[in-house]
Amino acid sequence: MDPDLQSLFEAARAARAHAYAPYSGFSVGAALRDTDGRIYAGCNVENAAYPVGTCAEAGAIAAMMAGGGRRISAVLVMGPGPGLVTPCGACRQRIREFAASEAPIHVADPDGVRACFTLGALLPDSFGPENLSGDA
Template identity: 45%
Template sequence: MTTNDIFTAAKGAMERAYAPYSRFPVGAAIRTETGAIHAGCNIENASYPEGWCAETTALGHMIMAGGGRVSEIAVVAEKMPKIMPCGGCRQRLSEFVTSNAKLHLCDMNGVVETVPFSTVFPHAFDLEPGT
């Protein structure tokens, strides 16, 4: 397993994005602890705030494939190097990431920077106080 395979999955998903309103295609891929990769793209609609993000699509694919824990995330956008998941997606991802999950920030050529997911979302909303 290399970061190239998860980047390639994210970039391939970005190329399928449905972003006619923002013209801002985004792709994401997540790797589970078992090594499975699930990718997704952003999907917009005319009721602009009602679309969904690439990370959300990738999580949906993971759940439909049987679930798991996310050990790596890669995000790529054609128009913004090192794009970061939005706040909503950070919360969604936090429900599934391992304690040492890595977030790969990409440009169109590959992974530019890798950071621990916990550093970009250290205090997720949790229904269990103290956990």
Template identity: 55%
Template sequence: MDLENAARAVRENAYVPYSRFKVGAALRSASGAVHAGCNVENAAYPEGTCAEAGAIAAMVASGETEILEAFVVADSPRPVPPCGGCRQKLAEFAQPDVRVTLATVSGEVLVTTVGDLLPGAFRNDDMGKA
């Protein structure tokens, strides 16, 4: 399955009783597998989960830790970038040049990279050896 179709399909499963703002994300990992996630809200708003985080969790649960490409889709007037936390999560598992496609339900697309979404990302090699 391609990333766009996976993201659009999983978006329909989003649990969004409060915002009604469905988001779907799909990632291609190093093995070529596609991992998808949707946003899941909670009455205690900060406890919800973003679509990108769900897709990353599915990838890690399958035993993989490298993102080669990402696709995110939402029903918005413009392609919406991931929140700050999800930008950092993407940077944890993807190189700065990894392609991220942001799309609207109506078909508008913006192609960017993890590095452009989060310039100056804090990376694991910034911690050094203790």
């Protein structure tokens, strides 16, 4: 595995180990790299007052913002099971706020990367910040 991808994979795996998923049992970890090469990770955090929980991708984005990062260059999402654990619709839009359409979104399980998409493939013809700035 490419060293840059491996570092995202390891960060997502470590974050996933700290997920709080007592209701679904579905632990997810996410890691992203900002355009300065820094890695930020997050895990899902469920809440008894469903659906108040937080997705792993949202946690990683919050960590990036708190750490001073502003643009995402790549994302890796790690979850369990036979199906691909891609970002939910809300997280696709969250990622879109900070990433270009060409940004790779890697999907993994604990055994390795299973698929790779661009953000544009997961969220085609999306609405983003430039739609509001008049630069669209």
